[in-house]
Amino acid sequence: MNSSWGWHPEQKLDELFHPDARFILVRRLRDEGLSEVVAYLSFRFDMEEGEEVAYLYEVHVCSSCRRQSLGRILTDQIRRVASHYKMSSVMLTVFEGATLCNGLQDDL
Template identity: 35%
Template sequence: MYAASKDGWHDEQKKEEMRGPEARYLIARSASDPSDLKGFLLFQMTYEETMDDDKMAAVAYCYELQLVPEARNQGLGEYLMQLLVDIGHHWGMEKVMLTVFKANKSAIRFYTKKLGFDLDEISPGACLSALQARKFDYEILSKPC
């Protein structure tokens, strides 16, 4: 989906993000074989803008949730995201945020219908006119910790 997005895929930029000192991971492995990786969640504790120019929000930002195909639809993604909400709550974050491609309809359903995320106030679909929002191929979702 990155490759098909307006910004495209950039190996070096993604490697930098994934190896950055602020990057944190939740790793899912098979209980019977620790070398059998099932997926991961990459996140950072950071500050994000709000619609109030004078206020930044403390957030646990999910940068990537990736599961191998055979591990999908078994509750693992939901479990990893709930761990992130719990971590954010523990560290006093205001909310959990993530960016999702509009073309990824199954991910949008997962985050909104199953996990209770909503459009964040800074998401294009929430703060721009419909015409302006169409220029963006992503939305920003959030939910309180």
């Protein structure tokens, strides 16, 4: 996917390791316990036009786990978190060409 904003690895690291960054993880369950992360959502509580919002920064689902509703499950969870903390809404930016994200955007 190409974005008009481009890919900036240093900015992505700053975003991921920002002190306000929060994550919801989905891990594969194995007989011996939890193992690798197969999906995650990153977000922050932020202000947007004077309103407190949960801003969704990234949703990633590993290719072998796509089409199993994990994206929808993650967005359901962020909506619950936002509601619990009295956020006015959940926001995200979807770049042109991010066709896999269109359904998630509609869900929010």
